[in-house]
Amino acid sequence: MPQPKLISLAAAVDRFTQNGVQYASGAALPIGSDAIVLGRELLRQGRNQLHAIFHCNSQQLNLLAGAGAVDKAECGFSGLEVFGFANGLRRAVETGATQLEDYSNLAMAIRLFGGAMNWPFVPATVNIGSDIQYRSAFSPEEYPATSKIPMITDPFSGRQLGAFQSLQPEVAAIHVSMADPLGNAIMLGTEWSRFELSRAAKKVILVADEIVHTDCMRQFPNLVRIPDIVVDAVVYWPFAAWPQSSPGLYDVDEDHMRSMNKALATEETTQQYLKDYVFSYQSHRDYLGMIGNETREKITQTETSFLMDPYRKWILSADEIAKLVLEGER
């Protein structure tokens, strides 16, 4: 029988991260699922010199980089989709504060696949022939770079293709719609690369919008793509992806997406953002207050909410969860 793994957000960051850690977040979708609140907590606890491994940039990486906490980053996409360029990350890259190593979105996913398999490399039929292969932010002096995505030979046909280095991040924070106290998790919406990341990472923290009873997992085992056996800790934090969306639970907070990104454009306004939206809350209740009742009401009126219907009866109350957290932190 696996043991409950519920701990507080603060405890998760305290236990599983340190300065300079290779930190991966998932889904790392620029608008959708991402363990954004864990990034806020990294800043609250003063973590820095991070090596960020994000499938794509999200408001989390944008914030962490904008706050100067990211020395190195690897990702496939560094924007915010319809919300434009990611000003915090952009500023960090342009000033040289963050070295950003470019890959494509598929590359990041299969590098995590390779890490999960514990393969030293993964075949690359994409990214070759472009400057993603020939330019390396981590080895800037090499041009054309041959060590970032070296060429290899298919032993069957003699054909040339590339090789990606696998990724095994030291710690991953993975946002999920629901987890049970043991660490079984259900994701609604695209997984992006969370399945692979949950196996590739050396330590896995789930950040869940809802905690459900394990009976829910037994009813829907095929939905449990992250089983407890690969999970180290579960953090309960409703609206964990805010201002991004969580399918079935809440939509993107359009206004905050814009104001946050605007704030991250300068050092000064970033400091104000940190003050207002990172260092400002002491509890989850404060956090919800910070988002605001009206906004929460608006974003929870999502067209996707029917996706949660089959699982609602297993949702645990905040009180039940608080008790389990107390046990988990003992």
Added chain:
Amino acid sequence: MPQPKLISLAAAVDRFTQNGVQYASGAALPIGSDAIVLGRELLRQGRNQLHAIFHCNSQQLNLLAGAGAVDKAECGFSGLEVFGFANGLRRAVETGATQLEDYSNLAMAIRLFGGAMNWPFVPATVNIGSDIQYRSAFSPEEYPATSKIPMITDPFSGRQLGAFQSLQPEVAAIHVSMADPLGNAIMLGTEWSRFELSRAAKKVILVADEIVHTDCMRQFPNLVRIPDIVVDAVVYWPFAAWPQSSPGLYDVDEDHMRSMNKALATEETTQQYLKDYVFSYQSHRDYLGMIGNETREKITQTETSFLMDPYRKWILSADEIAKLVLEGER
């Protein structure tokens, strides 16, 4: 809008297979999910010289090989788990009628992964160093074989590892618990390698125990691991995996597992089995009669039936399905 793809079992075999075809079946679990009834239909239509690609042997491969229809086979496991050795396959291999190329279970799954990615090869950290690498049934003269699982060098560390050839079967029959008329499918129980197979194969036939309305898929999109866009045909056939099991729907038919395997032990009793259980039915109704009411009642009393509960309200009736099949075959 995708179009309905429901066709009859006979039409599926007629349209998508020919003698000598590379034929993959999934899940190809020895006791669980497998599109066994499609194998029966292959024999009914006299298909032979098949190149069978099975993750593991199942009663289907056992039957096809026992009936002399398989020239070449590749699989990871050639037994029947607790039911012992697979007598039909065994006899075909021992007499030389079937050349059986050995891999491990992981090897088969990642070779399909490689086929789905359209990689020419897949890194191999297993099967190397054993006779799976050094002995090849398809190239018997080579010893130690160097072309089956050649060694390659990791360009990052210089470490030696192996390479598997990817698989892209010409046609795959995939057993699923439920499909909608468009070809979206839900599998209950382990996927084994059905997800990868559905992308690796050039043509995909789903063989479904139940047909459900597409609304079911919209309620549970994360369960739809095989989307319509990769599917060429859907065949409705309750008890399609019999005498094996289908989680949520029916248990293994222990008696028939044994008697079938016993029959496949000799040429003579195999002919009798074909007469009784392959050429004997003209319709699905006949097929159900052949299994027998008592047996069907017994095997549907499965401890797993609660797994189907969330989806029952979307199950289409046989009449509704028959109408769609008529449309699909036009």
Added chain:
Amino acid sequence: MNSHKLEYTRQEMMAIATGRELRDGELAIFGVGLSMLAGYFAQEHHAPNIRAMTEGGVYGAIPVGGLPWGIECNRISANATSFTNGVDALGFLVASGRCDVGIIGAAQVDKFGNVNTTGIWDGEIGEHYRAPKTRLTGAGGANDIACGAGRVLIMVAHEPKRFAEKVTYISSPGYLDGGNTRECYGFVGGGPSAIITTLGILRPNPDTKEFQLDAYYPFSNIEEIQSNTGWELKVCPRVHVVPEPTVDELKALRKVDETGALRKQ
């Protein structure tokens, strides 16, 4: 050419011209924004059986409530028939060569259809990699689409700074140095079949792979396009005018673009 009273915007013309390139039944991948509007316009108008997908593995969905904010945005997650993942969508279906067509955007494109979405540098990057003056979005899934999709449509606003003799950084490969240079990499995808802009349509010369002016719009002309292109743009012998959007096309497009993103100039 007469001054033309636009009853549609240049962006709408571009989206419709792009949508016309899509054929019924194709497996197609759209990025967020313009590319999605062009794709869903085609599905609404003339290609009802198009099989649309996103980079994240959203299948069977039709966006609700306006242009999706992103590829996993709830606006595209409300009625999907399947959600899978990036390995599946970008790997199994796109990089594998199974996807017939992809639509990508560009910050900068060159005469061989190479796309830069990574950054703007002051001059060449030089021997040592250095941070761009202006960091853009990176390759995202566009590189994977450019390598794997059967053909690629590039949508880009037609401004001189965006049309370079050679892009500073190749984020997504077109025909690289032209001719058969793309073939060295064994890409399963055929490369860009058209660059569709706010002023016209460019297509590659079959041999040199240099993009040439294939068609202009009722409201644009050859000279205007050449003067907005950063290389000496050749003109196809069969250059022609792109037919105006029909009433039905505009109706279909505006149904998809219900928030009017393309009507903003």
Added chain:
Amino acid sequence: MNSHKLEYTRQEMMAIATGRELRDGELAIFGVGLSMLAGYFAQEHHAPNIRAMTEGGVYGAIPVGGLPWGIECNRISANATSFTNGVDALGFLVASGRCDVGIIGAAQVDKFGNVNTTGIWDGEIGEHYRAPKTRLTGAGGANDIACGAGRVLIMVAHEPKRFAEKVTYISSPGYLDGGNTRECYGFVGGGPSAIITTLGILRPNPDTKEFQLDAYYPFSNIEEIQSNTGWELKVCPRVHVVPEPTVDELKALRKVDETGALRKQ
């Protein structure tokens, strides 16, 4: 040694001895049959927090209704918390090195712990591969476990024909030719830590990797074991008697083995 009145079968002793090798909290993979009984016995008896998995990606399950017929059998699918797939279970969790321990069976095992489950030939196979006289089950997932699991326990009935100086066909690698020959292949798994039989327990010499007799059962003895072993079996200096099953152990085992598979001789 006195004639010993068995209150348990040899198979039960073997299953209990195997189960004793498992430690609480470990990630463990069991094959179908004996190996599953040994594993679930350990969970029932002394390792409640064992994280059991199957090759097909069944997690969190406890079999119901007796010994499962197979790894996706409904008897093990009735109360799982997660179902995934073969790539995940055998790849991400086993071949990767994340799995602590695996239990596999053998038709034939040799003095370096190499396992044959592929076939029985009349004599050597020879230079050209040829079909076996008796085809067995092939490697299944055991090769993947043998390459990747932290350590491997081999369960096998102790009969001379099963214990060969050298197996005819290596289906699943042990220490290959002994010494450090296994290291040439870079396997992340540590190799077999014990061969547990119906007569006793063999463990590898740390240097030569040759399996030696480490312990015998209350009902067996060194000579009996040696005479049932197809190579000249060395005896560890610290050879000892395996403690008899306790009442609690037998109770736990028989609860797991509710259909009595292990009580059949």
